[in-house]
Amino acid sequence: MERVGWWYYMTQRPPAPGAQPKRGLLKYFEYENRLYVEAIGRFAWGSVVYDRPLTDEEIDDYELVPMPENQWENGGYKDEI
Numbered sequence: 001m002e003r004v005g006w007w008y009y010m011t012q013r014p015p016a017p018g019a020q021p022k023r024g025l026l027k028y029f030e031y032e033n034r035l036y037v038e039a040i041g042r043f044a045w046g047s048v049v050y051d052r053p054l055t056d057e058e059i060d061d062y063e064l065v066p067m068p069e070n071q072w073e074n075g076g077y078k079d080e081i
Contacts, residue, residue, distance in 0.1 A: 005049040007067035008059070009037055014045040021058045024050040039068050 005026050013019050015028035030046040037044045042065065059066065 005051060006053045007047055007049050008054065008064040009040055009042075009044040009067065010046045010048060010063075011040075011042050011044050011065050012063040015048055020048050020062050020064065021050075021054060024052045024054075026051050040065050 008020075010020065014030050020028070026049045028046060028048045031044070034043045034045050036042070044065070047067070048064070054064065054066075058064070
């Protein structure tokens with residue numbers, strides 16, 4: 001499968017205007033409820049997908065958590081977005 005995006009979990013707030021970087025945003029997924037994501041050991045409000053890797057500053061500023069590489073088999077591929 002072809003990787004077409006970089007995925008990040010939103011652990012502090014749901015996706016919304018101004019809640020995540022705009023540049024390169026391909027798609028966002030807002031969960032109905034805050035869900036526990038075992039792969040990162042925390043709860044998340046949703047996830048966002050970008051056409052580029054975010055900078056460390058963007059990740060820190062928006063309090064995002066990158067999807068672990070071992071999760072790419074469950075998401076982050078062309079079929080998903």
